[in-house]
Amino acid sequence: MVRDPTLSAPAVSVHDVARAAGVSQSAVSRAFTPGSSLSPDKRDRIIAIAAQMGYRPNPLARSLLRGKSNIIGVGVGDLANPFFVQTLQLLSQALESANLRLMLFPAHRSENGGSQGAEPSLQEVLHYRIDALVLLSVSLSSKLAEECRRAQVPIILYNRTTGQHDASCVVGDNTMGARTIAAHLLGGGHQRLAFLAGTPESSTNAQREAGFNAYLAEQGHPAPIREEGHFSFDASLAATRRLLVRPDRPDAIFCANDTMALAALTVARHEFGLDVGREISIAGYDDVPMASWPSFGLTSYSQPATRMVDETVRLIHALRTRAESHEEVQCPGTLMVRGSTRPVKFKGPTMEG
Amino acid sequence: MVRDPTLSAPAVSVHDVARAAGVSQSAVSRAFTPGSSLSPDKRDRIIAIAAQMGYRPNPLARSLLRGKSNIIGVGVGDLANPFFVQTLQLLSQALESANLRLMLFPAHRSENGGSQGAEPSLQEVLHYRIDALVLLSVSLSSKLAEECRRAQVPIILYNRTTGQHDASCVVGDNTMGARTIAAHLLGGGHQRLAFLAGTPESSTNAQREAGFNAYLAEQGHPAPIREEGHFSFDASLAATRRLLVRPDRPDAIFCANDTMALAALTVARHEFGLDVGREISIAGYDDVPMASWPSFGLTSYSQPATRMVDETVRLIHALRTRAESHEEVQCPGTLMVRGSTRPVKFKGPTMEG
């Protein structure tokens, strides 16, 4: 006896089923392995007996032997952002439907580039022979990329991209989204634009900022005033205050995501007494559920979480089959115009400078 | 060769380390098993060589042999409630600190009592020899309880209780919280009270409702008007409309959680044009971060998520050691008074009927 007899569950094993069915252990194993050679009637009989005995193949043993575990590692950073919560919810359901397990681990800070200490638990998770690693709201450190490469674990970045390492990614169209927001704000006749940045190192912020700035420049507008809110509600409260006390107070703020936009809206409305949507326009990104609440009515560029999760799962399957492919999937969104921004004056895109 | 050679990672095993260190496989295993008999210098040498080779014991093989996996199963229902999101975040961090893995699975609807179909993935998760199952915002079905009992998996209900099955639970003090809210509303001089119920079968709702009703009865007040919002934002929008169109429109609503209270507040303010906190009072439960946003200022009874998660992890450890104990831990909260409720007229609890 290896296990503590007081703890050991009377788990029924292949051998028990084999004995009960009067067949070999191999037969029982084959009965649970689709595509293996076993006569249909015998398979049915084994399955029936197994069901009656409450037998299920032990996933641990199976994983050990097969070298893959049907487990997907999911690293998650900031759950304060509802977009990622929604994603996590959808992803957990999608993975269950695909008969995959989800192992969750917290990735404290989004570390980028350098060899900062990798998440301790990550070291461990990699040893579970996970089929893939999905990074949600976490940047990929080169150290982590290297570890995954060695462990042959494909990486999928969700809502992030990376140029340097071979990881797949699923993203929205940040450039288009940011340009669309810029066009919307300019169409509203705004003159002094501001950009409330997220974490500057993240590709997500970089693309949104670049797209926004590029469009403004194309239209002959000066670069926007800039503050950083690090994708955080609290940090954005402070950042917005800094924006609004300026002598050249902006008349429109594009925030790199909705969490930050909600903070900006809160400060503008309750601390500065501004009529958001008339005296100042505020736009966000993601279109989280709260954006449509009457209390906020936040104009935002949507990210299609359902579609993005579907693509993520599709990628997982693709990577499970043929190794060494790496894709970048882009899912377009839509501008959701609500009351937090002044309506556009002209139909169509602004034509003048 | 069992594994596909193109996929197989060059994972370093005990044998590799043993060979490199010139010791037996057993010695290497013992080096990684605290408390096992091995001379200190040899242990150090093995650890050093292992570290250099990048070796870590395979958790799958280890779990298979030991009969326990260091994995905690976490069933999660509704992530729309920020309280559970916060809990999940805290729990994932706490488990990582305790060197435990978190396996997440979605539990679609909170099923209670009857033998409705159990979550399909759950069947599977149980076979991972998980050390414990934590149910977040999910009721315990008798079927699930039975399955866990057979698999020797201890259950911890978070924010729920159950009378029938032997599961441990971590809860706030719902009765006290509801009574405190009731006292607060009566103290504000309200006459026509309403209760916006969550899922009626949940113990959480039952206790809050009972506590609220009991206090009102003790103070000689009639039973509150009642509607059901099923802990859902959308359902609560509709339920609040039903409440507010009544001829005997309530002048105070106690909602069984904050998500519902935010919906009620939204409807009262934006659809009925009511001045919340003056014309009508609305109180919630949980004290989620949004409750303190200036846009809402929701009076709420707090649930100490940090403390509750700590207790959950403590319970996990306790249950890992000695089987067959089952505890109920209660964590008291605090009344957070904000602008959504009329201030109390008198100091101290109301004295009159």
Added chain:
DNA sequence: AATATAAATGAATGCATATTCAAATTGCCT
């Protein structure tokens, strides 16, 4: 009907490790 081919089966092996058992080594005391 006889052979060739395909399908079905069981014994044996291995996955990566922890633990038991017995042997070997060490330390200790007189």
Added chain:
DNA sequence: AGGCAATTTGAATATGCATTCATTTATATT
């Protein structure tokens, strides 16, 4: 120095199962 206990060690076994290999049985071909 000698004997006994305590400690250290390696070989062997077990975990639960998938897969290979050789063998038996069923199906197709002429």
